Amino acid sequence: MRYIVASTALIVACSIASPSLAQDAASGRTLAGQCRTCHGLDGIAQIPIAPNLAGESQIYLEKQLKAFRSGERENEMMSVVAKNLTDEQISDLSAWYASIKITATMPE
Numbered sequence: 001m002r003y004i005v006a007s008t009a010l011i012v013a014c015s016i017a018s019p020s021l022a023q024d025a026a027s028g029r030t031l032a033g034q035c036r037t038c039h040g041l042d043g044i045a046q047i048p049i050a051p052n053l054a055g056e057s058q059i060y061l062e063k064q065l066k067a068f069r070s071g072e073r074e075n076e077m078m079s080v081v082a083k084n085l086t087d088e089q090i091s092d093l094s095a096w097y098a099s100i101k102i103t104a105t106m107p108e
Contacts (some may be wrong), residue, residue, distance in 0.1 A: 001044070001072050003042050023058070023091045023092060023094070023095035024091075024092045024095065025092070025096045025098075025099045026096075027089075027092040027098075028092035028093045028094070028095050028096025028097070028099075029041070029096045029098075031039075031089055031092055031093050031096070032093060032097070033038040033094070035053075036079075039051070039052070039097075040052035040054075042100060043047070043055065043097045043100045047093075048086035053097040053100075054097060054102050055098070055100050055101060056097055056103035057098060058091075058094045058095055058096060058097075058098035059094075060093065060097060061093070061094035061097055062090055062091060062094045065082050065090045065093065065094065066082075066086060066087075066090060068081075068082035068083075069082040069083055069085055094103060
């Protein structure tokens with residue numbers, strides 16, 4: 001009985017903490033075409049007021065896009081862009097930007 005309860009709790013915890021299952025980074029790359037003016041297709045911001053998205057956590061990106069879509073978070077541009085995104089599109093975009101690998105070099 002303990003095993004069943006522990007297994008169930010683990011499954012529930014993993015499903016809550018993980019990003020949406022319907023993630024397709026290739027579709028996200030296509031969708032990111034509309035994001036490239038500000039955030040760049042490669043996730044490196046093209047304008048000073050836009051954040052870099054490359055390598056950011058998929059969970060974080062999904063949460064922020066959903067917040068813009070719902071109006072919980074507001075930004076003149078992002079509120080308009082996110083308003084018509086589906087959950088699947090948000091997941092795909094987030095998967096694309098999260099899949100970009102970022103490296104840093106320490107100065108000598």
